[in-house]
Amino acid sequence: MNDTLLLLGFATTPLELISFVLALTTVALNIGQNHWAWLFAIISSAAYGWVFFASRLYGDMALQLVFITVSFWGWYQWLHPQQGATVLPVTTLSLRGWLASGAGWLAGFLLIAWLLTSTDTDVPHADGFLTAGSLVGQVLLSRKKLENWIVWIVVDILYVGLYIHKNLMLTAVLYGVFVVMAVIGLLAWKKAAPAAPDAMVLK
Structure with a gap:
């Protein structure tokens, strides 16, 4: 599964190609608020690990393990909304939610980057920053917070550069597509979100 092959001029492996397709399917289902996205997220995360x-x-490898755990939680959240709702609604972050998300991203970055400096990775800070940001995005997605797409747009743009640096060209292309899909997701979810910001924060 790790034998090198050429696809449209890109060097890749069968496992990376499978992960590519699964990840695209996951994001497409997320845009449509389809709960089966979480199943594909679990399988895709295992493959990308x-x-x-x-x-x-x-950092990204460990992130996939966290993604798998959070995906089970997110799947449950989408299927079992609180307050008697039939589906979990799209909501927006309050100021408190923005501050908590930013603080979580910063704290995660400092901790993960510090841990990665003891490994043989050549990109501990970039890996740590994007890993922490991805965790924030995943938690917001699990609660159907509109701002998850903003986080993913920022993270995915930066990931393109990181994966080019690591010669994961097909994955770099994937994250370029993710940027476009995240913009589409932001616009689609914005139509479904209430006009006023949600007062509840990641509950």
Whole structure:
């Protein structure tokens, strides 16, 4: 599964290609607020965990394990909304939610980057920053917070550069597509979100 092959001029592996397709399916289902996205997220994260391990992106590898755990939680959240709702609604962050998300991203970055400096990775700070941001985005997605797409736009743009640096060209293309899909998701979810910001924060 790790044998190199050429696809449209890009060097890749069968495992990276499978992960690519699963990840695209996940985001497409997320845009449509389809709960089956979480199943594809779990499988995709497991596959990408192996891809990132082989590329010494240990932060991203560990992130996939966290993604799997959060995906089970997110799947449950989408299927079991509170207050008697039939579906979990799209809501927006309050100021408190923005501050909590920013603080969580910063704290995660400092901790993860520090841990990665003890490994043989050559990009501990970039890996740590994007890993922390991805965790914030995943938690916001799990609660159907509109701002999750803003986080993903920022993170995915930066990931393109990181994956080009690591010669994961197909994955770099994937994250370029993710940027476009995140913009689409932001616009689609914005239509479904209430006009006033949600007062509840990541509950």
